[in-house]
Amino acid sequence: MVEGILFVLMAMTALAGAVTVVVARNPVYSAMGLLGTLFSVAVLYVAQLAHFVAAVQVIVYAGAVLTLFLFVIMFIGVDTSDDRDERLPKQRFWVGIMAGVIVLLAGGITLGGNFNWVPAAIETNPEATNGTIQAIAEPLFTDWVLAFEATALLLTISAAGAIALAHFKGQRS
Amino acid sequence: MIVAAGYYMALAAALFVIGALGMLLRRNVLVMFMCIELMLNAVNLTLISAGRALNDLNGQVAVFFILVVAAAEVVVGLAIIVAIFRRRSTASIDELSDLRG
Numbered sequence: 001m002v003e004g005i006l007f008v009l010m011a012m013t014a015l016a017g018a019v020t021v022v023v024a025r026n027p028v029y030s031a032m033g034l035l036g037t038l039f040s041v042a043v044l045y046v047a048q049l050a051h052f053v054a055a056v057q058v059i060v061y062a063g064a065v066l067t068l069f070l071f072v073i074m075f076i077g078v079d080t081s082d083d084r085d086e087r088l089p090k091q092r093f094w095v096g097i098m099a100g101v102i103v104l105l106a107g108g109i110t111l112g113g114n115f116n117w118v119p120a121a122i123e124t125n126p127e128a129t130n131g132t133i134q135a136i137a138e139p140l141f142t143d144w145v146l147a148f149e150a151t152a153l154l155l156t157i158s159a160a161g162a163i164a165l166a167h168f169k170g171q172r173s
Numbered sequence: 174m175i176v177a178a179g180y181y182m183a184l185a186a187a188l189f190v191i192g193a194l195g196m197l198l199r200r201n202v203l204v205m206f207m208c209i210e211l212m213l214n215a216v217n218l219t220l221i222s223a224g225r226a227l228n229d230l231n232g233q234v235a236v237f238f239i240l241v242v243a244a245a246e247v248v249v250g251l252a253i254i255v256a257i258f259r260r261r262s263t264a265s266i267d268e269l270s271d272l273r274g
Contacts, residue, residue, distance in 0.1 A: 022195035128228040158245035165252035
């Protein structure tokens with residue numbers, strides 16, 4: 001019962017935030033909507049016992065990534081909110097068609113699946129997927145240790161790349 | 174009472190569709206980037222709920238890796254946006270069509 005109420009509340013705030021991201025004219029409002037969605041999804045993670053991932057979501061996404069977004073928005077200037085002038089011919093028409101196809105497809109799959117995509121035959125065992133730090137670390141440092149090392153390399157490369165891009169002087173145009 | 178995984182999947186599908194529509198509709202590079210984050214989060218939600226329904230912890234490990242890759246992607250992407258903005262003084266995707274074939 002508790003999870004049902006939590007799900008309804010957090011689903012509403014997540015969807016409201018997501019709509020805000022798309023609709024808001026000011027990019028700062030878009031960032032705030034994204035913040036609401038990220039927090040709501042983090043609460044849904046906790047409801048599904050993914051404690052560690054929820055904490056990482058709040059720290060990395062809501063903390064670091066969104067701060068970076070806001071920093072760049074302020075750097076570029078808030079007043080460059082787009083005026084939605086379409087320069088490409090017929091773009092809006094094709095976007096409308098693609099949007100209709102996507103919505104129909106997602107709605108059809110969702111309703112056609114009868115909310116039963118994942119086979120519920122297996123007894124749900126809360127202990128098996130209790131995402132504590134110990135429980136996450138065990139597969140992370142045994143089965144997935146190579147991928148873990150690769151992500152370390154990836155983060156190093158991306159940090160170096162960001163610094164290289166920041167130093168990019170560019171031709172005087 | 175446990176909410177069935179399908180409802181989480183439906184919410185994730187809705188979030189993904191909203192992100193995809195934002196990707197198609199908006200012209201501002203930063204907002205398009207945020208829509209990518211929205212879609213990544215939708216996929217993360219499906220992985221978590223599928224992992225719980227199937228009693229498999231590897232779903233959460235996959236989400237962990239996706240978070241790391243998304244963080245790296247944001248760092249490089251925003252650096253590119255700033256570098257472009259320094260040269261062109263615009264954040265609109267329609268102005269940045271130099272690479273089209």
